[in-house]
Amino acid sequence: MERVLGLGVGPLAAGTVGLLILLKVIQRLRRKQNLQDKVVVITGASSGLGKECARVFHAAGARLILCGRDQKRLQDVVEELRNKNNNGKIQTHTPCTVTFDLSSTSLVSSAAKEILKCHGHVDVLINNAGISYRGNILDTHVSVQRDVMETNYFGPVALTQAILPSMVDRRSGHIVVISSVQGKISIPYRSAYAASKHATQAYFDCLRAEVDRFGLQVSVISPGYIRTNLSINAVTGDGSQYGGEIMLLLSTKLLFSLY
Numbered sequence: 528m529e530r531v532l533g534l535g536v537g538p539l540a541a542g543t544v545g546l547l548i549l550l551k552v553i554q555r556l557r558r559k560q561n562l563q564d565k566v567v568v569i570t571g572a573s574s575g576l577g578k579e580c581a582r583v584f585h586a587a588g589a590r591l592i593l594c595g596r597d598q599k600r601l602q603d604v605v606e607e608l609r610n611k612n613n614n615g616k617i618q619t620h621t622p623c624t625v626t627f628d629l630s631s632t633s634l635v636s637s638a639a640k641e642i643l644k645c646h647g648h649v650d651v652l653i654n655n656a657g658i659s660y661r662g663n664i665l666d667t668h669v670s671v672q673r674d675v676m677e678t679n680y681f682g683p684v685a686l687t688q689a690i691l692p693s694m695v696d697r698r699s700g701h702i703v704v705i706s707s708v709q710g711k712i713s714i715p716y717r718s719a720y721a722a723s724k725h726a727t728q729a730y731f732d733c734l735r736a737e738v739d740r741f742g743l744q745v746s747v748i749s750p751g752y753i754r755t756n757l758s759i760n761a762v763t764g765d766g767s768q769y770g771g772e773i774m775l776l777l778s779t780k781l782l783f784s785l786y
């Protein structure tokens with residue numbers, strides 16, 4: 528009996544592992560298939576995480592709407608994607624662009640109309656754009672606290688609320704927001720940023736609970752540190768740009784040139 532069991536366990540384990548791998552492959556293929564022709568909006572698509580998302584979703588065949596404040600930078604991303612060779616396996620689409628400043632919430636609703644005009648609806652909204660802040664609370668103007676909140680919190684809220692009714696009407700849509708570990712844990716000298724991400728976490732958690740009945744999905748993504756331009760572009764307590772890594776870069780270059 529033991530020998531029979533012994534003989535049976537090896538093939539059974541191998542078969543199970545094989546089945547699990549097959550399941551994973553099918554799941555991955557289905558996920559990719561699901562993105563074919565889907566209308567995906569990405570804010571902050573000119574740089575960092577947003578640009579990387581654009582590459583991945585474009586390669587999966589999504590119809591992208593790329594957003595940011597600078598048309599030229601967005602157009603550069605569009606050109607990069609158009610020149611990508613995907614071996615013809617997946618049908619890709621040239622992305623549209625919509626340029627607007629998320630911190631001017633009064634402009635967001637007209638931007639949302641422009642977004643909805645591109646393909647008539649939105650399947651996935653990725654609220655990614657954001658800015659960082661570095662400063663001591665004692666030296667930070669309240670206006671800076673407010674500015675960070677406008678971009679990181681009220682901007683995504685306004686855009687989400689402008690797109691949401693069309694998703695509810697279709698009983699379909701996925702809203703994603705890029706928060707941060709700092710949406711869960713606060714660390715010193717990052718008050719405005721951590722506060723904006725905590726607010727983001729709370730708002731989108733509420734939204735998830737409210738729109739589940741319409742079949743809509745809401746995901747809050749909380750990354751740790753990723754090397755992008757975020758730190759360089761951080762605002763400081765007086766509203767000026769931090770640019771810390773540029774200074775580090777310049778001083779290293781200067782040291783090398785002196786040497």
Ligand SMILES: NC(=O)C1=CN([C@@H]2O[C@H](COP(=O)(O)OP(=O)(O)OC[C@H]3O[C@@H](n4cnc5c(N)ncnc54)[C@H](OP(=O)(O)O)[C@@H]3O)[C@@H](O)[C@H]2O)C=CC1
Nearest residue numbers: 571573574575576596628629656657707752753755756757
């Ligand atoms: N990098 C990291 O370590 C982490 C980042 N995150 C989050 O990821 C998101 C993306 O950051 P990351 O890619 O790192 O940063 P980047 O600085 O590389 O990109 C930020 C993007 O946001 C856009 N943006 C900034 N301000 C505005 C505005 N007022 N209106 C419209 N667009 C704006 C920028 O576009 P443009 O300037 O052209 O308008 C740019 O495309 C942010 O929400 C950030 O908080 C979360 C955790 C870790």
Ligand SMILES: CCCCCCCCCCCCCCCC(=O)OCC(=O)COP(=O)(O)O
Nearest residue numbers: 659660707708709712714750751752757758761
């Ligand atoms: C047993 C004790 C455990 C204590 C754990 C404390 C862990 C604190 C971790 C804090 C991680 C923060 C990750 C932040 C991710 C993020 O949003 O990064 C971007 C920025 O913070 C903004 O960039 P900047 O470089 O300007 O800070």
